[in-house]
Amino acid sequence: MELNPEQNYFSRLLSHHKPLLISGPCSAESEGQVLETALALKNSGIDLFRAGIWKPRSKPGTFEGIGEIGLQWLNRVQAETGLPVSVEVATPQHIELALRYDMDVIWIGARTTVNPFVVQELAEALRGVDIPVMVKNPVNPDLALWAGALERFYNMGIRSLAAIHRGFSVLGENRYRNAPLWQIPIELKTRYKNLPLIVDPSHIGGRRDLILPLTQQALDLDYDGLMVEVHPNPAVALSDAEQQLTPAAFADMLASLKVRTAQSPNPEFLNCAEELRAKIDAADRDILEMLARRMALVEKIGEYKRQNNVTILQMDRWNEIFKTRPEWAARMGINPDFVEELYKLIHLESIRKQTEIMERD
Structure with a gap:
């Protein structure tokens, strides 16, 4: 359209x-x-x-x-x-x-x-x-x-x-x-x-x-x-x-109401915004690299579970993650509700990866 x-x-x-x-x-x-x-x-x-x-x-x-x-x-x-x-x-x-x-x-x-x-x-x-x-x-x-x-x-x-x-x-x-x-x-x-x-x-x-x-x-x-x-x-x-x-x-x-503009002609704003966006891009890359590292560890533990005939979902571990991560976030000044939602997605992706490993049998 x-x-x-x-x-x-x-x-x-x-x-x-x-x-x-x-x-x-x-x-x-x-x-x-x-x-x-x-x-x-x-x-x-x-x-x-x-x-x-x-x-x-x-x-x-x-x-x-x-x-x-x-x-x-x-x-x-x-x-x-x-x-x-x-x-x-x-x-x-x-x-x-x-x-x-x-x-x-x-x-x-x-x-x-x-x-x-x-x-x-x-x-x-x-x-x-x-x-x-x-x-x-x-x-x-x-x-x-x-x-x-x-x-x-x-x-x-x-x-x-x-x-x-x-x-x-x-x-x-x-x-x-x-x-x-x-x-x-x-x-x-x-x-x-x-x-x-x-x-x-x-x-x-x-x-x-x-x-x-x-x-x-x-x-x-x-x-x-x-x-x-x-x-x-x-x-x-x-x-x-x-x-x-x-x-x-x-x-x-x-x-x-305050009606704001999408852009500012102020050169100082443009330079500062560009610099901060570059730093945000770098931080996003760091986050993705850490997620990749985490998923590599998830694959390893999934393989150990497969070899030892252990279930993918471990409720004690699930509960521990959803208790501790928001607490860590709050101490770092990050919204714990946001982190809780984020870790739901991360954990679901972890389950998906481990399911693929289990299906190799």
């Missing part, structure tokens, strides 16, 4: 300023609410107004969106503010209505991205249509599903594509509503270098107080834009009340 920035609606916006600003209520609830929000956000300088018309909810009986009439309200937003508008679509019928009412941009939600059959139907419904499409990550942490959804739209001729990172559902307790798992969107950006990457801190955090720090972290990771949910009175919102900002709070957040 090769994206040309000159053909991409989002990249063209980014050529004028960064970050790209997308905002609006989680759900369109009334004509007055939609227009009030849009008029307030226009003064904040947003690029794209968003509002949910059809809301895929986890349980029946909850507010599932206002439906087609909401598209008429968004037409008024276009006419009275000049802002382009965007809605989420989940069926070919939604696409038909969005096109009929001249929506400027559509997005594919996380619950839809997870199903390749549905994504293919949506992509085929857009064959030959020139409309920008944003694709949210799937609910589960699956990079292939996310990339596949983008490619399905690309294969139907859509060239204005952007990815929205809204976090992932994970087991166990988590600080966030949806864990950010930053490494997944970064890998997506690595695969498609001209793909605009937008953060949705509202859905990642699930709470108003987390939106600013999550947004700042995303911008520090060189994200291209943000999609933030804003409501005139979040306390009475029909969906996601806890994660929506007021227009005033949104404006304050924008004023607080």
Whole structure:
């Protein structure tokens, strides 16, 4: 998938300023609410107004969106503010209505991205249509599903594509509503270098107080834009009340953000950065040489185990490694949780190598 920035609606916006600003209520609830929000956000300088018309909810009986009439309200937003508008679509019928009412941009939600059959139907419904499409990550942490959804739209001729990172559902307790798992969107950006990457801190955090720090972290990771949910009175919102900002709070957040550049023209910075990167490269080589030395020792002990008919996995040894290595790391000023995860990978590779040795018989 090769994206040309000159053909991409989002990249063209980014050529004028960064970050790209997308905002609006989680759900369109009334004509007055939609227009009030849009008029307030226009003064904040947003690029794209968003509002949910059809809301895929986890349980029946909850507010599932206002439906087609909401598209008429968004037409008024276009006419009275000049802002382009965007809605989420989940069926070919939604696409038909969005096109009929001249929506400027559509997005594919996380619950839809997870199903390749549905994504293919949506992509085929857009064959030959020139409309920008944003694709949210799937609910589960699956990079292939996310990339596949983008490619399905690309294969139907859509060239204005952007990815929205809204976090992932994970087991166990988590600080966030949806864990950010930053490494997944970064890998997506690595695969498609001209793909605009937008953060949705509202859905990642699930709470108003987390939106600013999550947004700042995303911008520090060189994200291209943000999609933030804003409501005139979040306390009475029909969906996601806890994660929506007021227009005033949104404006304050924008004023607080530090937008950094990917490069600096300062010669001193460039020289210092180049020197430090060279030292990092040397340190990485040292790390790899030590890993190679460790794996050579693993092969030797694997051979001794094979000769003496001893099992590969030794639980006492496993427990010792995962107790002592994080302790060593903490004494060296290194994050012990990081080292614990690192040694899980190292130990799994050790098991794989020893398994190969055992299979020689």
